Amino acid sequence: MxxxxxxxxxxxxxxxxxxxxxxxxxxxxxxxxxxxxxxxxxxxxxxxxxxxxxxxxxxxxxxxxxxxxxxxxxxxxxxxxxxxxxxxxxxxxxxxxxxxxxxxxxxxxxxxxxxxxxxxxxxxxxxxxxxxxxxxxxxxxxxxxxxxxxxxxPSLNEQKEISEALDDAEERIFSLRQLIAKKQAVKQGIVQQLLSGNMRLPGFAESWASVSLGELGIFLKGRGVRRDDVRPSGIPCIRYGELYTEFANYTAVTRSFVSHEVAATALPIYSGDLLFAGSGETRDEIGMCVAYVGEQEAVAGGDIVVLRGSGFNPVYLATLANSPAVAQQKARAGQGDAVVHISSRALAEITVKIPERVEQDAVAEVLIDADRELGALHRRLGKAHEQKIGMMQELLTGRTRLSVQGEGEA
Known part of the structure; x- marks a missing residue:
């Protein structure tokens, strides 16, 4: 046709x-x-x-x-x-x-x-x-x-056939969105229960310890990376704004890179480091935390406060650091109005209640598994979007025609 x-x-x-x-x-x-x-x-x-x-x-x-x-x-x-x-x-x-x-x-x-x-x-x-x-x-x-x-x-009959095909594609997208929302809600509920200790994984019954973040390691300050220094490749780098926009709780990769010369002036970060945003627009978002769990050595930009230590699972602790109860502590410790800042000293005084490392590891694995499942669903959603766009390009331009009963070829 x-x-x-x-x-x-x-x-x-x-x-x-x-x-x-x-x-x-x-x-x-x-x-x-x-x-x-x-x-x-x-x-x-x-x-x-x-x-x-x-x-x-x-x-x-x-x-x-x-x-x-x-x-x-x-x-x-x-x-x-x-x-x-x-x-x-x-x-x-x-x-x-x-x-x-x-x-x-x-x-x-x-x-x-x-x-x-x-x-x-x-x-x-x-x-x-x-x-x-x-x-x-x-x-x-x-x-x-x-x-x-x-x-x-096209003819009215072909319009309806095209609509049916595109409606089916949209229904697949709608169903995936609903499934993602449901899985996200389930994950959120599990996170809240596991991080508070209201729900324990099988095999764990030991009491939890109340500690300050300062007891878990040392705090360091990022430095030496400007926006103009970022390039498409080079030494992996995390900038403070990306803690809000690019990552959720942890990451094994970076979105930014800098030259070897710039990296030499910046703070190196290693797998297991926790990165806190040292400034933000509101008290509610101050101190957003991301654990770096990548294998490749990277560097931290300015306005990032780094917690480096041992004895804790970085994915567990970063997720806990972003929980509402800990976020309230960070909000109270923030200073300033138009731009809110939080110091390494204030972060060191934040208190958290944590289980032993083996239970932290088990909880972190549950969180990572949930994120893997959500990641797979988001990839399916992205593919479904691409397929629908492809169908629109073909069907709404007439490049591909649908057979319509009762209509002959032109």
């Missing part, structure tokens, strides 16, 4: 449109509290099925403001919010209203399948960058822009 029987038409020829509104917030109790009608805002748009919203409005709000309730199958698109927001989409699974930042699209059922439109809008999201304009700080799009959006159309 060829693409010759496809046509490109402006969306305005294929659908009707409506805007939403926001009931007056001054009447919060009447219009929002105990609301039962879903009310969609830009942040509710997920580029897929919308079955729930962060806020609902009341029947009184609907009758007083004449806000329109849209039926299931309505396609929604965000108009405001800059390049990070415009073009976000969703399709209603239940009747709902929207605010004024969203345009509702009602495809003509004889010409355009609503699910096909959703997938096509998602595939062409970069189109809005070419038409966005604004007299305000953030770019936006207008209803005229939406009406002029060009839609590439």
């Amino acid at each position: 060829s693409r010759e029987n496809w046509e490109s038409r402006p969306l305005g020829d294929l659908a009707s449109f409506a805007s939403g509104k926001t009931p007056p917030r001054s009447r919060q109790a009447e219009y929002f509290d105990a609301g039962e009608i879903p009310w969609v805002k830009t942040m509710d748009l997920n580029n897929g099925r919308i079955s729930r919203t962060s806020e609902c409005i009341t029947s009184r709000a609907v009758s007083d403001t004449k806000i329109r309730i849209h039926p299931p199958g309505t396609v929604l698109i965000a108009m405001y919010g800059g390049f990070s927001q415009i073009g976000r989409t969703g399709i209603l699974c239940a009747p709902a209203a929207t605010n004024q930042a969203i345009t509702a699209i009602f495809p003509d059922p004889d010409s355009l399948d609503s699910r096909y439109l959703l997938h096509f809008l998602n595939y062409k999201v970069d189109y809005w960058r070419t038409v966005a304009s604004s007299s305000r700080k953030d770019p936006n799009i207008t209803k005229s822009d939406v009406r002029g959006f060009p839609v590439d159309l």
Whole structure:
């Protein structure tokens, strides 16, 4: 089959449109509290099925403001919010209203399948960058822009076949996301129970000891690495900002590298070292901890405080150091307002309750196993995303055609 029987038409020829509104917030109790009608805002748009919203409005709000309730199958698109927001989409699974930042699209059922439109809008999201304009700080799009959006159309039957195929791919992604969220919640519960001692692994019953971090080793200060020093290869390096953004509790690899000359001026770190962020934007995040468990010698950048010692499992202790109870101690020890700092002396005074090393090792292995399972699921999710993108590139451009019963080849 060829693409010759496809046509490109402006969306305005294929659908009707409506805007939403926001009931007056001054009447919060009447219009929002105990609301039962879903009310969609830009942040509710997920580029897929919308079955729930962060806020609902009341029947009184609907009758007083004449806000329109849209039926299931309505396609929604965000108009405001800059390049990070415009073009976000969703399709209603239940009747709902929207605010004024969203345009509702009602495809003509004889010409355009609503699910096909959703997938096509998602595939062409970069189109809005070419038409966005604004007299305000953030770019936006207008209803005229939406009406002029060009839609590439196969037959209605083929649209539905394409939608089914892409819906199946999206369902696989949705199922994996749900599974990851479930596994993450289970892991979080296990971590809290094991680190507090409320749950013990089989074979362990010895009492735990209360110690300060200063009793577990010595503290050192990172130094000598600037952002401009980072390069794609060389000596592995961990910078303090990466403790917040790149790692969770422990890592065997680094994201950054520096030259041999820069590394010679920096603090070497070794497998088993604990790295604490010496500064942060809030007291809640100060002292974020990552254990370095890599085999290769690396270096620590400035504003990192390193705990080097023995007698503890680094994965266990780093995870414990990031737990809510210990984070509260670090928050109280932080100094400053706009930028919060924590010193090695303050970190040394943090107290933790820990079991013997053999139990720490066993708990750490449970945590590592859980992370391996989550890592495998995230890789499956990444592959599922790649497969869906590939399908969109093939099916929504006509490069690959689906056989449609009752339709001959062009």
